[in-house]
Amino acid sequence: MKEEAAVGAGRSEVRRLAEMSNLYTPWSLRTAVTLGLPDLIAEGPEGVLGIEELGERSGTDIDALRRLTRHLANLGLFEEVRPDGLRLTELGEALRSSHPAKMAHFLDQGDAFIRSNDAVIPAMADSIRTGGAAWESVFEKNLWESLAADQALSASFDRTMSQHADILGRRLAGTREWTEVGSVVDVGGGSGQLLANILREHAHLKGTVVDLPDTVGRAAEIFDAAGVSDRADVVGRSFFEPLPAGADAYLLVHVLHNWPTGEAAKILRGCAEATGATGKVLVVDQVVDLEGHPAPFVSTQRDLCMLLMVGGQERTAAEFEALGEEAGLRLVSVTSLGPDGNSLLEFESREQRSR
Ligand SMILES: C[S@@+](CC[C@H](N)C(=O)[O-])C[C@H]1O[C@@H](n2cnc3c(N)ncnc32)[C@H](O)[C@@H]1O
Incomplete structure (x- = not known):
């Protein structure tokens, strides 16, 4: 028995x-x-x-x-x-x-980026051996180089990001008042869908998207459709170069998790320098508890996704705080944006707090 x-x-x-x-x-x-x-x-x-x-x-x-x-x-x-x-x-x-969750988009093998994304997963062992992106071993270029070399892939990537940005932009527009902010720079803001959703809900706000030239080239249509073209503009430039200075808030949505710590701190420092002593840096990313036992399933899965696609990582609140410290910023609040693990992290200049 x-x-x-x-x-x-x-x-x-x-x-x-x-x-x-x-x-x-x-x-x-x-x-x-x-x-x-x-x-x-x-x-x-x-x-x-x-x-x-x-x-x-x-x-x-x-x-x-x-x-x-x-x-x-x-x-x-x-x-x-x-x-x-x-x-x-x-x-x-x-x-x-x-369906509003847009699952169909993320499964459709007719879409160039979704197809490439799924083609990388069988090379997971490469990432685990090297600690870098399996995307590079499959396509012999990193993701950003692949996008720069292929217009169809880049358009499809931007469309996919806009699906996330549409959902997150609506949540972000409703999560805070935005009353103390007059101008926003969305750094790595893709083709502007997230900024368009925020500006549509907050008529006093003006905004700028900074992203790579091909990507921001797709923003005009999105701003027009949202009726915000008169309050939104774009800068086609790498976010490793100086950012447009003097805005009240700098947004980084699903950007820092694409990068290892050194580059992530550099991007955050660029925002801190551009906003000076008075502004805010607002980060939206997953805030994970990867040390939890067991760590949440979605977090561990997304963390692997970042490793395979771009050699990035999801981070804990303590890791975000440490990144902020490196960039001269203080983490002042973490607000959940819903059950999918996305959170809004608000940073301000360390000088601002000590004045
Ligand atoms: C994961 S997507 C997030 C896009 C957008 N923030 C969103 O939430 O939908 C990362 C963005 O970073 C941009 N990006 C990558 N490298 C960049 C660079 N060196 N300078 C500016 N933007 C860059 C990509 O073009 C892409 O739009």
């Missing part, structure tokens, strides 16, 4: 390990999104579509499609509602391209 129980326990462990390590399931979700299946099903009469019609509309082989949708039904994403009819479950609804 004892032995049987031991074998049984072993089996359940093996099943758990198989579920964790099997690539067919995550790839089935990516394939469904890439083929547009969730949207096509949702667009069927009363949200139901026959498999034959789904095959025709998605340009796929009916038998192979049936096998894929059967696995997705097993996962609880699709349900069979009549012989050969498919409907999205509540879980499957989150895979539609219109």
